[in-house]
Amino acid sequence: MQPDTARLCRALSYTFLDQGLLEQALTHRSANRKYNNERLEFLGDAQLGQVISRYLFVTFDSASEGQLTRMRASLVKGQTLAAVALEINLGDYLLLGGGELKSGGFRRESILADAFEAVLGAILIDGGEQACADVILSCFASRLATITPVSVKKDAKTQLQELLQGRQRPLPLYEVVSIAGLAPKQSFELRCTLTDTEQSFVAGGTSRRKAEQAAASLALKMLDDDTTVAPATQPQTKDDRNE
Amino acid sequence: MQPDTARLCRALSYTFLDQGLLEQALTHRSANRKYNNERLEFLGDAQLGQVISRYLFVTFDSASEGQLTRMRASLVKGQTLAAVALEINLGDYLLLGGGELKSGGFRRESILADAFEAVLGAILIDGGEQACADVILSCFASRLATITPVSVKKDAKTQLQELLQGRQRPLPLYEVVSIAGLAPKQSFELRCTLTDTEQSFVAGGTSRRKAEQAAASLALKMLDDDTTVAPATQPQTKDDRNE
Numbered sequence: 445m446q447p448d449t450a451r452l453c454r455a456l457s458y459t460f461l462d463q464g465l466l467e468q469a470l471t472h473r474s475a476n477r478k479y480n481n482e483r484l485e486f487l488g489d490a491q492l493g494q495v496i497s498r499y500l501f502v503t504f505d506s507a508s509e510g511q512l513t514r515m516r517a518s519l520v521k522g523q524t525l526a527a528v529a530l531e532i533n534l535g536d537y538l539l540l541g542g543g544e545l546k547s548g549g550f551r552r553e554s555i556l557a558d559a560f561e562a563v564l565g566a567i568l569i570d571g572g573e574q575a576c577a578d579v580i581l582s583c584f585a586s587r588l589a590t591i592t593p594v595s596v597k598k599d600a601k602t603q604l605q606e607l608l609q610g611r612q613r614p615l616p617l618y619e620v621v622s623i624a625g626l627a628p629k630q631s632f633e634l635r636c637t638l639t640d641t642e643q644s645f646v647a648g649g650t651s652r653r654k655a656e657q658a659a660a661s662l663a664l665k666m667l668d669d670d671t672t673v674a675p676a677t678q679p680q681t682k683d684d685r686n687e
Numbered sequence: 688m689q690p691d692t693a694r695l696c697r698a699l700s701y702t703f704l705d706q707g708l709l710e711q712a713l714t715h716r717s718a719n720r721k722y723n724n725e726r727l728e729f730l731g732d733a734q735l736g737q738v739i740s741r742y743l744f745v746t747f748d749s750a751s752e753g754q755l756t757r758m759r760a761s762l763v764k765g766q767t768l769a770a771v772a773l774e775i776n777l778g779d780y781l782l783l784g785g786g787e788l789k790s791g792g793f794r795r796e797s798i799l800a801d802a803f804e805a806v807l808g809a810i811l812i813d814g815g816e817q818a819c820a821d822v823i824l825s826c827f828a829s830r831l832a833t834i835t836p837v838s839v840k841k842d843a844k845t846q847l848q849e850l851l852q853g854r855q856r857p858l859p860l861y862e863v864v865s866i867a868g869l870a871p872k873q874s875f876e877l878r879c880t881l882t883d884t885e886q887s888f889v890a891g892g893t894s895r896r897k898a899e900q901a902a903a904s905l906a907l908k909m910l911d912d913d914t915t916v917a918p919a920t921q922p923q924t925k926d927d928r929n930e
Contacts, residue, residue, distance in 0.1 A: 482752035483744065490740030490759075497733030501726065509725035516733075573816075615873070619863055623882075626857060639866075 455532035458567055458579050465570050467539075469562035472555060474541030481562035488565030491573075492520055495580045504593055511593035518596045519587060525557035528583050534559055600660035604636075607667060614639050616663060618656050621646055634659045698775040701810055701822050708813050710782075712805035715798060717784030724805035731808030734816075735763055738823045747836055754836035761839045762830060768800035771826050777802055843903035847879075850910060857882050859906060861899050864889055877902045 449466060453459050460466045465484075473480045496519050500512050507515070518524065529535065535550040538559055549555050568576040581588070598606070604616060621633040632652045636659035637644045643666070647658035692709060696702050703709045708727075716723045739762050743755050750758070761767065772778065778793035781802055792798050811819040824831065841849070847859060864876040875895045879902035880887045886909070890901030 483750075483755065486752045486755045486759075487740060487744045490737045494733045494737035497730060501730045507726075509729045512726065512729045516729075614869060615866070617863055617866060620860055623858070623860060630858070 449537060452532065452534070452537050456563070456567075456579055457582055458571065458575060460566070460570050462570050465566040466563070469566040470534075470537050470559060471539040472541065472544060472549065472559070474544040474549065475539040476541075481559060484562035484565035484569075485558045486565070487568060488561035488563065489520075491568050491576055492561060492564055492580060495577045496520055496584070499581065499588060503588075507593040511596070514596045514598060515591055515593065519584060519591065522553055522557040524587070525560050526553040528587075529556040529560040532583070534563070600657045600664055604660045604664050604667075607664070608638070616660070618659070620652065636660050636663050638663060692780060695775065695777070695780050699806070699810075699822055700825055701814065701818060703809070703813050705813050708809040709806070712809040713777075713780050713802060714782045715784065715787060715792065715802070717787040717792065718782040719784075724802060727805035727808035727812075728801045729808070730811060731804035731806065732763075734811050734819055735804060735807055735823055738820045739763055739827070742824065742831060746831075750836040754839070757839045757841060758834055758836065762827060762834065765796055765800040767830070768803050769796040771830075772799040772803040775826065777806070843900045843907055847903045847907050847910075850907070851881070859903070861902065863895065879903050879906050881906060 449463070449470075453466075468479060469481045469484050471480045473482060493516070496516055497512070500507070500515050504512065504515070535556055538550045538555065540549045540555070544550075544552075544555070564576055564580060567579055597603070608615060617637045617639050619635045619637070621635050623633075624631045631648060631650055632655040633646060633648045634652065634655035635644050635646045636656070643663070645659045645662035645666070647655055647662055649655035649658050692706070692713075696709075711722060712724045712727050714723045716725060736759070739759055740755070743750070743758050747755065747758070778799055781793045781798065783792045783798070786792075787795075787798070807819055807823060810822055840846070851858060860880045860882050862878045862880070864878050866876075867874045874891060874893055875898040876889060876891045877895065877898035878887050878889045879899070886906070888902045888905035888909070890898055890905055892898035892901050
């Protein structure tokens with residue numbers, strides 16, 4: 445086992461009855477193919493989704509389903525979970541195999557996020573639902589205190605789709621331009637085409653999804669600039685500016 | 688309100704304290720833009736995921752995380768939820784607006800699936816977690832009794848990717864060949880290319896995802912046929928056949 449897990453338990457405000465469960469939650473597959481945190485991650489992931497969903501549903505009683513969904517997605521995405529994991533120094537306690545250890549796996553976003561979910565799964569088994577919900581709400585307290593239905597933007601692809609639909613224009617076409625390297629270290633180049641105007645935007649990313657979002661952002665930026673320019677043809681008066 | 692909801696409550700084995708919640712869960716957005724089942728669906732969706740996840744985790748104690756994830760996905764996907772909704776005749780009780788009513792919305796998979804999740808969300812608020820879990824496990828009883836870690840296959844894209852990776856071949860390339868119609872009634876044609884052999888497979892579907900899966904299936908089928916043919920070059924003996 446890595447350094448004193450008592451410190452981790454203090455950071456979580458939770459003490460395990462069964463230390464073995466915590467140990468399993470901290471064990472990455474690279475350290476032990478049989479006895480690792482993957483199943484606990486499956487369990488923790490679902491519990492996290494439920495607790496965050498209930499919190500948002502109760503707290504934002506006039507938010508739309510779309511707003512609730514976007515708030516939940518921004519809270520439970522890998523990037524956020526990894527940030528929460530870093531706040532409790534989870535990386536210091538991970539058991540990783542040789543390869544992952546050398547390549548700095550304890551800093552990798554997906555490994556941190558998965559381990560955090562596994563710790564939640566372990567707490568659920570060890571202490572029950574209420575204990576697990578308490579830990580989740582405490583770990584996310586600062587984020588839950590600042591999130592609002594309008595603070596979470598739609599992703600670029602969705603924004604672009606809605607903007608085009610709103611203007612009765614056809615949906616954009618996404619095409620793979622190139623894929624370099626071999627999985628899991630590939631890089632993608634995607635083209636987003638506005639088929640009616642034949643304008644194209646090419647962008648890259650480490651996954652097809654990321655490259656698509658980047659290409660959609662470029663298209664959005666162009667369309668936004670268009671909109672900014674358009675109203676300027678109506679000269680602004682002093683009164684307008686002061687309103 | 689549509690026909691006697693007492694019959695629906697019997698099918699669910701649950702009686703609502705607050706009939707208003709059930710009514711809201713049965714109200715589609717097309718019938719009421721403000722007071723409808725969308726928020727309840729958000730809540731029910733997360734609760735369903737958690738209950739099914741816990742059941743699978745406990746029941747299949749030696750299933751891998753991948754197997755658990757695939758079993759969960761097969762149980763909570765729209766198609767399954769719509770089938771469960773049909774079993775309790777949920778379509779008979781839905782409140783739909785004029786357009787959806789005329790076009791037979793009460794039979795539409797997504798509307799049925801969403802309403803079923805909304806009913807679960809309503810039960811969670813009305814009767815609490817245990818009542819909601821009981822209804823979920825009862826509605827899914829026949830499916831939970833027959834599902835096994837090996838009964839749920841990976842989707843075609845994943846199967847194809849794993850097969851190619853196992854043979855040290857590059858990942859397939861997916862490209863949009865054409866998009867016909869306007870959202871939300873578009874049809875897509877996708878090409879899946881095995882870049883090393885330059886073999887291509889084109890298939891269509893009502894979403895990009897479905898067309899990709901269909902194209903991947905074609906590629907898989909060809910690769911499977913290859914494998915079936917390959918060992919036949921080693922003549923089979925009578926003994927081999929009897930083993």
